[in-house]
Amino acid sequence: MIHYARSNLARELAEQLQGKQVFNDAYNGLFLAAPRRTGKSTFLQLDLQPALEAQRVVVVYVDLWSDQRRDPGSLIADAIARSLQSHLGLVAKAARASGLESVSIGGMKIDTRKIGQIDGVTLVEALKALHETAKAPIALVIDEAQHALTSEAGENAMAALKSARDQLNRPGEIQLMLVMSGSDRDKLLRLVNTNGAPFYGSQIRRMPALDQDFIAHIVRLIEGQRPELAPVDAEALFKAFEGFGHRPQFFMEALGQALSPLDSFEGRFESAVLAAAAQRQKADEAQMESDFLGLRPIEQAVLWRMLEQGPLFRPYDAEALRFYQEKAGQKVSAQKAQNALESLRARLPALVWKSARGEYAVDDAAMHRWYAQRVTAGTWPPQGPQIGLDLEEDV
Numbered sequence: 097m098i099h100y101a102r103s104n105l106a107r108e109l110a111e112q113l114q115g116k117q118v119f120n121d122a123y124n125g126l127f128l129a130a131p132r133r134t135g136k137s138t139f140l141q142l143d144l145q146p147a148l149e150a151q152r153v154v155v156v157y158v159d160l161w162s163d164q165r166r167d168p169g170s171l172i173a174d175a176i177a178r179s180l181q182s183h184l185g186l187v188a189k190a191a192r193a194s195g196l197e198s199v200s201i202g203g204m205k206i207d208t209r210k211i212g213q214i215d216g217v218t219l220v221e222a223l224k225a226l227h228e229t230a231k232a233p234i235a236l237v238i239d240e241a242q243h244a245l246t247s248e249a250g251e252n253a254m255a256a257l258k259s260a261r262d263q264l265n266r267p268g269e270i271q272l273m274l275v276m277s278g279s280d281r282d283k284l285l286r287l288v289n290t291n292g293a294p295f296y297g298s299q300i301r302r303m304p305a306l307d308q309d310f311i312a313h314i315v316r317l318i319e320g321q322r323p324e325l326a327p328v329d330a331e332a333l334f335k336a337f338e339g340f341g342h343r344p345q346f347f348m349e350a351l352g353q354a355l356s357p358l359d360s361f362e363g364r365f366e367s368a369v370l371a372a373a374a375q376r377q378k379a380d381e382a383q384m385e386s387d388f389l390g391l392r393p394i395e396q397a398v399l400w401r402m403l404e405q406g407p408l409f410r411p412y413d414a415e416a417l418r419f420y421q422e423k424a425g426q427k428v429s430a431q432k433a434q435n436a437l438e439s440l441r442a443r444l445p446a447l448v449w450k451s452a453r454g455e456y457a458v459d460d461a462a463m464h465r466w467y468a469q470r471v472t473a474g475t476w477p478p479q480g481p482q483i484g485l486d487l488e489e490d491v
């Protein structure tokens with residue numbers, strides 16, 4: 097597995113986080129959105145974390161998707177506690193060895209038995225203690241942060257982080273940096289732009305996708321290992337990479353296959369990769385289409401409305417109910433709409449996402465692109481047996 101390092105981007109963001117760039121508010125919290133599988137987690141852990149650590153920042157990374165059954169609030173608390181424990185290490189060990197039940201850090205008493213437990217100390221205390229113990233600024237990196245909005249405990253954790261940030265940071269002296277990433281800009285937006293949102297006013301930035309430089313790096317690797325293939329058509333490979341939605345994993349798989357001696361493709365390998373990209377796109381679309389067609393008419397109508405309205409989606413207003421009725425060809429009460437939403441959410445994989453406040457969104461933002469493309473092409477809604485049946489009933 098190769099890793100293409102994105103050091104420049106990492107260094108730049110690390111500077112912004114530390115408040116070293118004027119006219120940039122990343123020190124208030126950096127929110128990064130990019131589609132699934134485009135390299136966010138990899139970047140955060142393999143590029144941004146080392147860049148921050150090189151500046152003597154203690155980095156705590158937590159992925160809220162790592163364990164979907166666990167509460168986001170406790171996942172965050174655990175990650176902080178683990179880091180605290182490793183930094184406290186000697187202090188706490190010595191204290192425990194001498195029978196002390198608590199150590200005093202920065203004027204705070206911390207129970208040595210409870211460090212590492214979620215309920216031992218509050219998030220704010222734990223972050224302060226970590227800061228005091230490590231004697232260094234902290235960056236808390238929360239991957240798939242939108243997941244925190246799906247439970248009250250997660251929401252509370254976000255509010256606590258904001259409070260910790262405000263307590264620890266002074267102008268010109270940033271001690272707590274917060275980085276939040278997410279696969280869906282609309283969901284991440286709820287952290288910064290709704291009433292009472294914990295990070296009200298912060299901007300969400302699109303994390304840049306891997307670009308031509310990544311392809312140039314791959315081209316150098318290929319030309320190094322297989323000189324007979326030089327010159328490699330970088331443009332064609334970049335086009336294929338775009339076709340794969342800038343997702344390195346699928347691209348690398350196709351590349352590996354096209355370069356394999358067992359591959360039966362005749363002609364240049366670049367064309368094989370391009371063909372694989374086109375196939376992948378088709379397969380992704382076919383999957384969404386069959387998911388959609390497999391839904392009951394009310395579920396289709398609700399999902400349709402959600403795709404059409406995006407962030408403006410209101411599940412039960414009169415207009416929405418009228419829309420459902422028109423599309424599903426039957427009267428749809430708010431209760432029925434809610435049942436449909438719940439069954440869309442309960443599917444595996446889920447088609448619908450719900451926040452603790454009862455806001456809904458499509459689970460996979462890629463569906464918005466699929467919908468927009470089909471609308472533009474005049475092929476929305478997908479036609480399938482379900483809709484055909486409805487028509488027959490009407491006749």
Ligand SMILES: Nc1ncnc2c1ncn2[C@@H]1O[C@H](COP(=O)(O)OP(=O)(O)O)[C@@H](O)[C@H]1O
Pocket residue numbers: 098099100101102130131132133134135136137138139343344345
């Ligand atoms: N810079 C990179 N170089 C090479 N492969 C990468 C790079 N970034 C991501 N990948 C690969 O792409 C896949 C998805 O990356 P990941 O970071 O998990 O994406 P995300 O967090 O956006 O869903 C992984 O298999 C990873 O190995």
Ligand SMILES: [Mg+2]
Pocket residue numbers: 136137138239
């Ligand atoms: Mg990820």
